């Protein structure tokens with residue numbers, strides 16, 4: 001029998017996410033071969049070259065350069081920053097690539113719909129990196145729901161505690177702190193959660209309301225005398241939980257490698273010197289951030305199913321409670337840490353059932369095995385007939401994005417926004 005050749009992978013953007021996906025793909029050499037990568041930072045291209053263990057790997061200095069080379073792989077991984085996804089995914093689709101696309105599909109609703117149109121016109125697959133759909137925890141939740149153990153679905157309450165340091169790293173000092181340069185929190189971070197609620201509800205969302213704001217990481221909250229940078233001798237440095245000098249100490253891993261290429265090898269002095277000019281050295285109260293540090297959503301789905309979602313900087317981990325006519329399912333990070341179980345099913349009649357799940361390691365730890373789960377699914381997904389729905393394809397993920405855009409519109413205007421309203425506003 002002739003062996004089936006592996007699918008070849010190339011990536012636009014060789015940063016943290018591309019490194020994660022390619023490392024995980026290397027675990028499956030019979031399924032994947034990494035053949036090319038593009039990034040303006042040569043060290044990052046070299047990282048992917050090393051991960052690939054492929055002597056014929058081709059490195060490129062930009063998206064334009066790799067797209068200019070024509071179609072040189074089966075799948076293009078688009079792992080650039082949020083605002084670049086549209087251009088890079090469009091370029092890949094136009095060349096005939098199937099695409100593994102980092103979330104969000106785009107930061108503009110009209111472009112999300114345009115990607116859907118282009119993929120359909122080209123007859124190509126786009127799998128969106130909604131890794132939580134592939135995490136052991138959420139797969140178990142979905143399995144329990146689908147088994148009918150909860151009866152008819154009534155309501156879902158979901159929450160995400162981003163974690164104070166993570167908030168500071170990513171949404172105060174980091175890539176997603178200025179909404180105009182990236183996207184609002186509900187898209188940049190919590191589109192995962194909106195997607196999970198939509199995926200579990202298994203039906204379309206009708207309308208959404210939302211409240212939220214940035215209250216804590218503002219100049220008026222700065223300790224007296226706090227300078228612009230933590231390296232400049234802050235009087236509150238000893239007790240401030242956000243002291244950037246911690247990047248050279250207890251907060252070096254996993255955070256520093258995500259933003260500093262020399263994180264593994266650098267001395268404390270070198271990291272301190274880097275903090276003197278890097279965005280991650282800034283006082284969290286003296287940044288240019290406007291991403292919210294709290295937000296709530298109330299959602300109504302078809303058939304009267306209701307849901308809420310709470311995002312807060314000041315808790316850690318995701319939680320979920322699902323109420324059905326036959327029982328309630330509760331679970332998440334606090335259950336795992338303090339009750340030694342991931343999920344508890346409380347039937348309205350009968351004994352509680354506890355579930356623990358085993359997440360495969362690898363990738364970002366807080367994704368609970370979602371990163372390896374997504375890569376494990378990638379081969380089968382990308383070899384399905386083009387017309388077959390993908391586990392995280394555009395036919396379901398576009399709606400999750402529209403929900404996130406509707407939620408932001410609702411937060412900004414104080415109105416209840418329907419997905420139909422949003423579509424009317426966006427469609428020509």
Ligand SMILES: NC(=O)c1ccc[n+]([C@@H]2O[C@H](COP(=O)([O-])OP(=O)(O)OC[C@H]3O[C@@H](n4cnc5c(N)ncnc54)[C@H](O)[C@@H]3O)[C@@H](O)[C@H]2O)c1
Pocket residue numbers: 012013014015016017018038039040041044061062063064079080081082084102103104129130131188258367
């Ligand atoms: N699925 C998830 O759970 C998850 C988690 C974190 C981040 N993300 C998303 O993944 C994406 C990438 O995040 P990251 O943390 O890897 O960021 P990153 O900054 O580490 O990587 C992005 C890379 O793109 C490169 N780049 C910029 N312009 C380019 C161009 N024109 N051509 C080629 N490369 C270019 C940058 O140099 C950088 O190396 C973001 O959209 C982010 O929102 C998803």
